[in-house]
Amino acid sequence: MLPTKINDTMNSPWQLYTLQHIDLELQRNRQELDEIEIQLTNDEPLAKVKSNIASKKAELGDTGKRQKEAEWVLEDLQQKVKQINDKLYGGKVKNPKELVNLDHESKELSKNVRKKEDELLELMSEVEDIQANIRNISQELKGLTKEWQHRQQTLIQRKSDVEAKLASLHQDREELAKQINPEALSLYEQIRTTKEQAVAKVERGRCQGCHITLPTTQWQKAKAGNLVQCDSCNRVLYVE
Numbered sequence: 001m002l003p004t005k006i007n008d009t010m011n012s013p014w015q016l017y018t019l020q021h022i023d024l025e026l027q028r029n030r031q032e033l034d035e036i037e038i039q040l041t042n043d044e045p046l047a048k049v050k051s052n053i054a055s056k057k058a059e060l061g062d063t064g065k066r067q068k069e070a071e072w073v074l075e076d077l078q079q080k081v082k083q084i085n086d087k088l089y090g091g092k093v094k095n096p097k098e099l100v101n102l103d104h105e106s107k108e109l110s111k112n113v114r115k116k117e118d119e120l121l122e123l124m125s126e127v128e129d130i131q132a133n134i135r136n137i138s139q140e141l142k143g144l145t146k147e148w149q150h151r152q153q154t155l156i157q158r159k160s161d162v163e164a165k166l167a168s169l170h171q172d173r174e175e176l177a178k179q180i181n182p183e184a185l186s187l188y189e190q191i192r193t194t195k196e197q198a199v200a201k202v203e204r205g206r207c208q209g210c211h212i213t214l215p216t217t218q219w220q221k222a223k224a225g226n227l228v229q230c231d232s233c234n235r236v237l238y239v240e
Contacts, residue, residue, distance in 0.1 A: 011225040012184040015176065017199045017238040019188065022173045024197070029166050036159045046148055049141045053134060060130045067123040074116040081109045184227055191234060200235040209235040
């Protein structure tokens with residue numbers, strides 16, 4: 001809300017205080033616009049989930065490959081067991097020593113088959129767990145994407161509103177600056193190079209910039225519309 005004008009249009013302190021109000025609004029809106037721009041380009045939550053999915057898919061590919069290899073090894077072992085058992089129980093081998101060796105080899109291979117079956121079951125379970133994990137993360141990504149798109153729409157609308165507000169403020173500032181005495185405007189701009197607020201209100205005889213009590217004659221001059229600076233903080237004094 002702009003300050004209420006109490007004197008004529010040539011009241012420099014009032015004009016400068018009004019200009020300062022506009023400048024502070026401009027600053028606030030620029031900061032908001034910068035924050036909106038950052039949020040519009042910030043897809044870190046989505047990127048993180050996508051990266052997680054990619055990692056899980058790579059893990060699934062590796063585990064699936066190990067599963068296939070285990071299946072091939074198991075198939076090969078089972079084939080060897082069958083071949084040995086065919087010899088062992090086929091009746092063609094008569095030599096007792098050879099039969100004992102075949103029986104021993106069959107038992108060892110059967111142990112390896114059971115071990116490989118257990119390994120394969122673990123790999124299959126691991127594959128199922130990873131697949132379930134991917135489905136859950138994909139569902140999470142779907143929800144996050146929907147939220148992100150909605151937030152993007154909201155931010156784009158807000159950006160448009162802030163840009164329109166900035167354009168209006170720039171126009172107000174330009175029009176007001178034309179009405180201000182060049183020397184007063186120059187002083188205002190000079191003070192702003194070192195202080196965020198170049199104009200300070202006077203309330204109960206105190207400068208609200210530095211909270212120092214002012215000489216009565218000083219704030220009375222400011223109240224009359226004269227361009228007066230605080231002896232302590234150098235700000236232009238404004239009295240409503």
